Amino acid sequence: MIGAEAIVKCLEEEGVKYVFGYPGVAICPFYNSITESKIKTVLVRTEQSAAHAASGLARISGKPGVCAVTSGPGATNIITGIATAYADSIPLIVITGQVKSDLIGSDVFQEADITGAVESFVKYSYLVKKADELPRIFKEAFHIANTGRKGPVLIDIPIDIQQAPVKSFKYPETVNLRTYKPTVKGNSAQIKKVIKELNRSARPIICIGGGVQLGGAEDLVQSFAEKHGIPFVTTMMGIGTVPTDHDLYFGMVGNNGKPYANKAMNEADVIMMVGARVADRAISQPDLITKDKVLIHIDVDPAEIGKNAVSSIPLVGDCKAIFEDLNSEEFDIDCTKWVKELKKYKKELCPVRKPDKKYVDPQGFIDILTNKLNDTAVYVADVGQNQIFSCAYVNIKDNTRFLTSGGMGTMGYSIPAALGAKLADPKRQVVCVCGDGSFQMSMMELATFRQHGVQAKIIVFNNSYLGMVREYQHYSYKDNYSMVSLDGSPDLEKLVSAYDFDYFRLENMNGLEKTIDAFIKDKKNCLLEVMIDPMDLVKQ
């Protein structure tokens, strides 16, 4: 057995089904060996997409997504994808080929110091020095990526290591890392304090972050809230955790969130932050949520607690374990009056849009589309106005999943992420919503769907602008539009027909339901172009 075969064996041991990537000389031994395996390889059209596709797969399957690219430009191209996964704590295993061990540092062809370059975007990285270390390294890497606060792990493997003999392959059953022991169970004294504060509270609120889904605690958090009648809001990454029509749900917080969600946060006396970083987009003034309130901060990463806001009760641990404990505790709290108040705000502070009838109104479109999707659908939103509209108007049912690039805000995420999500569970409906800007950042991946027989359902909001930046220039630069016009964009009907996609189009709200129905029912790859008012604003 050689190193490359050992890598494939490690991936098989971990139950990996797909590897997304792009070959080059330095990763060729690996791609040579993988043809003998049942693991399927998916050739993307640019390396960044490999990481996004692996991210989509990871978020639906709950297992780390795997991608493998070559050295030098292959490795540097995937960095944005790695950083995107890191910002949202998505577990990835990124394998990069590297030049021969004895040439490292001599600036040979396609050499890049990738472990150095990604240091601030990975949870951990390895530069493999001996082929015999591969089983241990892979075992550790999968463990590190998918435990504690999840995240990408990069394994850089020189070509000679991939070709070197491996004396005896034995995949370790356990990992032994003296420096890495994430806290799972919450401290019982802290849990007691949480109960005490909630007991005293008249206006508590739970703010659900992305960590709840990552920790698989959706049902536990929801049943905790329901048991005590505690209202909840979500951050952007928390969307998809709870049904949007839930009686206790009061929208997404933040500067692009619902005014009544922010009001709820401001008026609360106890905030229970669960798996959320108190990031600037969600909480623009962290001091305000701590000034006259009790902040209970629950996170698996101790460094997040106290980083952006000083918490009154820090509670470190896996939110699944913590909410199992919290659910077994009895306490008495009555939020009926507070919830009634919040419902009043929800009615009063619900922004009413005034759409131009000549175009499709994103609100109406997303509302109807997501009502028609089935219970287990995956909605992948890109970045830009399309993302903010999606967050505001998506209907989440019991098992709907909502994927987007939250922390990094990486345009071009949705198309490859949808590809990965569909491969993770082909039975699920997967729709991808992007803008005409983000579409053009990853439209080359239409070929990937076609080549690998993965069904694509892509919706493009066409407003001929980089809408989010245009909106910013409208409010902050007195409409001095600079670098935001997308003139010169391709005719999407012609473009997708070149990839043998079906094409649908909506000019305005006429025939909306019929077109959406046909688009959802279509068995082929398809794209729906939705014409949006170029001057539309997410904040009207």
Added chain:
Amino acid sequence: MKAKRIYSVTVENRSGVLSKVSGLFARRSFNIDSLAVGETDDPDVSSMTIVSSGDERTLEQIEKQLNKKLDVIKVKTFNEYQCVSRELMLMKVKYNKSNRAEIMEMCEVMKADIVDMSLHYMMIQICDTPEKIQLLINMFKSISIVEIARTGTLSLSKCMENDG
């Protein structure tokens, strides 16, 4: 309120670890006042002494972020009064007949040694607290310092009866 804190960090003795730790300080805009690295009695483990300053929240973040690094085994923190700190400095100075005696006298008072000498230059070695070393530098400023090499602060917490 800016305060000073000393981090005694034990790390895995692997290539790239120093750059990972110092990179963390750079990326998050944490100060490094001084940094000293060396092997411990266990060849697989290195010890780093990092002196940093900042407000309470920053100092706490430094500890948490250090703990997050997978190559970091243990982080101990203390303030200047809870530990014994030493730094080694070598200083080359130019001398002449008229100030030679004065220099030697200063060295004696400051418990510094003259470790090398030529016709016009001498090298002074001092191992003391960072404050004493700064004092010596200030005293020699009027004399003519040619060059200086300092190790950075090394610290260990003070001896306690329950020390393992």
